[in-house]
Amino acid sequence: RLLYYQAISSSWKLEAGLITAYMRLLLSRILPLLAYPATAMMTPPTKKIILIGGGHAHVQVIKALNVNTRPSNVEVTLIDLQSAASYSGMVPGCVSKLYTLEQVQIQIGPLAEWAGIDFVQGKVVGMSLEDEEKKTVQVEVSDENGGVITKEVPFDAVSVDIGSTTRDFNRIPGASQYCISTRPISDLVVRIEKEEQLLKDRLKDGTFKAAHFVVVGGGPAGIELSLALRARFNEMLDSNLSITLIDSSDGLLVNETPANRKALESVVAKYNIDTRFSLLVDEVTSSHVHVHSSKGQSSREKIPYSHIIWATGAEAHDLSWSLNKQCGLEVSETRGWIQVNSYLQSLSHPYIFAAGDCCEIVNDNKKSPPKAGVYAVRSGPILIENLTRFVGASKCAQELVPYHPQDDFLKLLMCGDGTALGFRFGIPLYGKWVWKLKDFIDVMFMDLFDVNKLPKLDEKKDEYDTAQYDASIERPPPLAADDAAKLLLRTDDDVDFHRAWDVLRDMMADDKYKNEVLDIARLSVDKQLSEII
Secondary structure, three states: OHHHHHHHHHHHHHHHHHHHHHHHHHHHHHHHHHHOOHHHHHOOOOEEEEEEOOOHHHHHHHHHOOOOOOOOOEEEEEEEOOOOEEOHHHHHHHHOOOOOOHHHEEOHHHHHHHHOOEEEEOEEEEEEOOOOOOOEEEEEEEOOOOOEEEEEEEOOEEEEOOOOEEOOOOOOOOHHHHOEEOOOHHHHHHHHHHHHHHHHHHHHHOOOOOEEEEEEOOOHHHHHHHHHHHHHHHHHHHHHEEEEEEOOOOOOOOOOOHHHHHHHHHHHHHOOEEEEOOEEEEEEOOOEEEEEEOOEEEEEEEEEOOEEEEOOOEEOOHHHHHHHHHHOOOEOOOOOOEEEOOOOEEOOOOOEEEOHHHEEEOOOOOOOOOOOHHHHHHHHHHHHHHHHHHOOOOOOOOOOOOOOOOOOOOEEEEOOOOOEEEEEOOEEEEEHHHHHHHHHHHHHHHHOOOHHHOOOOOOOOOOOOOOOOOOOOOOOOOOOHHHHHHHHOOOOOOOOHHHHHHHHHHHHHOHHHHHHHHHHHHHHHHHHHHHHO
């Protein structure tokens, strides 16, 4: 029995020794880790997001991904040639002298500085994508000696929002030499200001005879610019001013309802805009636009001009084609739009996103929306969600969020004299109240990015701002359908535009209410058309 207890005691001592040795080994591994800063152990890898272009969607991303909202491991870089981006919806108003150039520009450089985002002012010339771990955007920037160098900016996700350029401007002979293009927008305003000064000089020295403006392109931009030119120069030139709007289609905005088109024709006639349809431009010389009929080559004509504006619609920037050739970025075959899915994510490169005019949404169920600023604006919150989710910088689930473009939208055409023409739900809207509504919506959007009106970033926030810019505006209970229809069709100066906008938003939110209002409005619209102008 004594030997048995001695054996048990020896076994315990052996096990205790082994346990002690093991604990010493374990402590030798743990103690150095405990001495190492806890934050260093837990810091996630850095994620880099690049925003190419300061378009309508990206300005929302810049604001949302400010330094107090995004995680500390997320770095954001904005790349653009300009430090200010023009808001396209307000540019015709600027040409009309209803706004100054500064009022229609978003200062994206100062906005990026406010948000704690790096701003690289330069031209994107390519991407290096061969190494998945070292993807970069190549940017041409000015060096200290006034030369140009290429800078490599690394990224994990990149988004493109560069808008578009003017269609056929570089293809039609003479167009780029003699025409004032609508893009870049800031150049358009500056060129028109210069031409105005030249006209004033000629009036002063007695060499002025007459001004004949020709606007090529009968889309919304061309229509608004024609009206803007009338508003800007009419008082100065009076009967010595003529404006001709030419387009390749059979009429103005042929996809609108007959009621809308009739209202538009009345507005164009009121402001003495001559319209020419079914014409294709062959060449622009120093004094004439050479055209032929789109219905046959046999009919040719030369239209004289003193000034010519090229407003032919949207065309893809060269960057899209360059990226297609350089790294296989998928673009539409004939137009060069960056092709994206419903998440605004490139079909060929999942870490590349795009929004606004520069992209085309490929969806089996629906056509890509038209090139209009409203779609870029509405896509901004979706882009915020998907960029942050893609790089793992969102507290939400990592599944991307689809963008569902609205089928139609409120179209507002300023007339340059404090009135505007609008289209919604197939009926025309006209009057000072329509202009006041347009001005209110545009200025409200611009104010969101005015650094002088933004708060100081002194509190950490947990969530990104992904609300639509007008989502927080409350409205009273809906008007009765009969009263709502009457309000929308009024053209007098006493209409409360806030109340009219409430009606339009109530109609958008409730199909039954919308149909009730429209049934009543359509009965009156033909009668009202004769009184609209």
